[in-house]
Amino acid sequence: MSILVIxxxxxxxxxxxxxxxxxxxxxxxxxxxxxxxFLMNDAVDMARDVCKPPQGYDQDLAQMLKELIAQGVPVQVCGTCMARCGIYKNHPYFAGAEAS
Incomplete structure (x- = not known):
């Protein structure tokens, strides 16, 4: 079975x-x-190195995503959302997060 998490x-x-x-x-x-x-809307920020946990939050979501990529989990980012969404617009995406 193939499972897509959005x-x-x-x-x-x-x-x-x-x-x-x-x-x-x-x-x-x-x-x-x-x-x-698949990342869309404001979730696209999770695939950017600039996205860091806020003070007091004990989990680094971008690092968790990188670890999944390293385990072979494909990650695609909505192409339209890459330019339109997130608070870190115009910041690059890290390796392994592919535009859809």
Whole structure:
């Protein structure tokens, strides 16, 4: 089975939604599932090195995404959203995050 996890929220939005989604993707990958990730809307910021955890937040979501990429999880970023969305517009994306 192929599983697509879609993120569309700002990475650090005072919830654990994105963190839990990344954890789920990792566990599915560990269980041998074919997992892919798609970033859209403000979630595109997660694939930028400039995106850092706010003070007091104990998880680095961009680093978690990089670790999934290193494990072979394909990550695609909405091409339109790359130019239009996120608070870090015009900042580059890190290796492994491919434009869709």
């Amino acid at each position: 993120f569309n929220r700002e990475p650090y939005d005072n919830t654990d939604v994105t963190w839990n989604g990344l954890r789920l993707a990792g566990k599915l990958r560990e269980a041998g599932q074919d997992v892919r990730i």
